[in-house]
Amino acid sequence: MTDKYTQLVSQGLGRNIARKLGLPQPALLRRYTPGEALISGPILIQGSTAAADQLAATLLSWDLDVRRHAVPREKLGAIILVLDELASPEDLEKPVLSVASSLRDLAPSGRFITLSRPADGSGTPSVAAARQGVDGFLRSVAKELRAGATANGILLPEGVAATSPSALAALRFFLSGRSAFVDGQFLTVSTADGQLPSDFDKPLAGKVAVVTGAARGIGAAIARTLHRDGATLVLVDIPAAGDHLAAVANEVHGTALQLDIAREDAGQRIIDHAIQRHGRLDVVVHNAGITRDKLLANMDHSRWNSVLNVNISAQLRINDALLASEHFRDSPRIVSVASTSGIAGNRGQTNYAASKAGVMGMVSATASLLSARGGTINAVAPGFIETEMTARIPFAVREVGRRLNSLQQGGQPTDVAEAIAFLASDGAGGINGAVLRVCGQNLVGA
């Protein structure tokens, strides 16, 4: 699972040598297993606003161990900093410094989470400055944390309470092992929509979900994670990958649909299959994607076209079919897999980066079309993830790719899958048009 170097330096002699030589010491990340506690150790909630009090009450009602004041040298599972009423940059000092001394007490794989308002240009310059200040503050905190601890922020526009369903769902996601490789990121809860699941271990119970590109790698991990969370699965991949697809389908008790998503009728065939076999269609995960890397100087028509066609045009066509279908109306969810390449660019990947940036553009423009029917569309942008594809990268380049993030390691396919499962859940109904990076706060594209 974890790369060999990380295993080597995580214990015993290897750890001592790495420490002496000043080598990177990536931690073994805490990852979610069903039934486990949301977080081990008490949660310190700092902030003096009404929202902080309400949040503390809610977390107490979940039987979590909540502190409103730090007890020195008590190991903390998480620190939540509520900053929803900032009026000027000066307002940052008191709450920020109040948690400063507690950072040392954060347990391995602990969590640092802020709740604040987005600087959306609507307030005064002073308010905007304070709100934007949280951005730089949090991303820096994330880089200071060690031992697998992460820092992430939740942005709540005016009118969306800290205890709204999606704010709480996002908070649970960030607190849990599901967000192991999400670091230094903000998630905007745009509306008070959404509904927390009755069973937090089966947040997708009763849902029928389609996953494209499900035969291997991240797609297969998405299938396994959605199945674990209770979804019934339709797994799609090209006919030539049908044997791997069948194996995954049999493992997760789903149905295999061998289909090239680039076909004109792909959307309708997906809908028909889901409706006939499973009676409904709630979630579509656009995971299928290809790379045909070449420097632009050597790029030909077929390399450019095939990547753009599969990675974005096919998604657009399928979404058109979904939006036109009467069967995709009951709080539907679309989650697309983008890439940090689409944010930062990557040498030799002009076609791939264009397609993945296109995914993000598509998500932001499709959001209002889905919200009109109570649905959402979001994207997850993976950074360096340990897959068969990244295993083919030359060793030295791969090692650099792996270590250039705040967690000093590559993510696992399951980390991407967890973020997708979260965005597909009813709890995330108030999160729409967002792009969530799963990259361990990679330096590239930050």
Next chain:
Amino acid sequence: MSVDGQSVTGPQDSTDPAARGGAPALRRAVIVGGNRIPFARSGGAYTKSSNQDMLTAALDGLIARFGLQDERIGEVAAGAVLKHSRDFNLTREAVLGSALSPETPAYDLQQACATGLETVLGLANKIKLGQIDSGIAGGVDSASDAPIAVSEGLREVLLDLNRAKTLPQRLQVLSRLRPKDLAPDAPGTGEPRTGLSMGEHQALTTAQWNISRAAQDEIAYNSHRNLAAAYDAGFFDDLLTPYRGLSRDSNLRVDTTPEKLATLKPVFGKNLGAEATMTAGNSTPLTDGASTVLLASEAWADAHDLPKLASVVDGEAAAVDFVHGKDGLLMAPAFAVPRLLARNGLTLEDFDFFEIHEAFAATVLSTLAAWEDEEFGKSRLGLDGAFGIIDRAKLNVNGSSLAAGHPFAATGGRIAATLAKMLHAKGTVDGRPARGLISVCAAGGQGVVAILEAL
């Protein structure tokens, strides 16, 4: 009522108990769909795969396609023609290795090349009678991983050795062994009663019916062209699951032409006096592969939200006396089809698709020639004249064995699932359900034929 998770009340949608006294109204047996692995020329991609491996893979693909994981199927029936002694319970072992419920019963069947179609008919009949609600028919064969028997001499020595109790006894038994005993008995395609291979038998029939080389090559060319077009159209996307790196039948020649086929040298019938016309191009090669077909009662298919492509209307078997040369080895379907159609009040004109297994291109043509022959119709079929003519545009429209290959027992399942999908897509013709005819010839002078109807 259930014991240990298994229903003990019999089929869930059994016929009206009131009807049990007399003949119960028969239920429909429907084909839900099928799955096969691509067929591979023998000695190719599946050289290292056993019959059990391939049948399990074909089953697992079917299970994944229809979400049958942990499902208890009424019965699974399949078989192989070339079968190892270790494969005495081949189908059951494949079920145990698959994602189906281990409480699914299974049996093996062997009727040479008709094995696959016979399993379809057998399970369909059980469904019609209400004995089972669901079934998976299938077949598998490997000409690569064929069983090799030891010589009769070695076999006797080994058996005696096993019975010997003391070391001197054992040494005495071993001393009987001669070098020639060590040569294995490789399996052949020769008929035990005539010693002639299937190709040589067909060559006799080909000559008897005056089938031309050009007509055979045309059948072969159409087979490749039609199969390639079907692949390109995505027709096999939901009929086939890749296996061992193959996602298309390896025998398929996309770029073959009548001209190329015409250059091949004849391989069968070279000593007949007549012109030899059968080549490697218009004869099926030895092939490895497996196929499965999911059958069900309508109620079972509905309860599982599964499609219903076609119903299995009826089937018929026939055999001919090829030993004494009365008829050609592969001509039994020429008799089975007229009997089947007469029983169902149908003529050849009532069909929209014909799936005539291309054991050899000449087999198809000999059968058609017999049906078009007045003398044959009168003297052999007892009709007033010729049995009838087939519209060639309806014949093997998505390719058949010449292009796909022919792993003996797997051919029936390939054809049944393919035809069911074609019929479903066709829907109705002149207000009646589209209808298809399957004809499969088999070693031993046998043939099995069937009628499917669109749903």
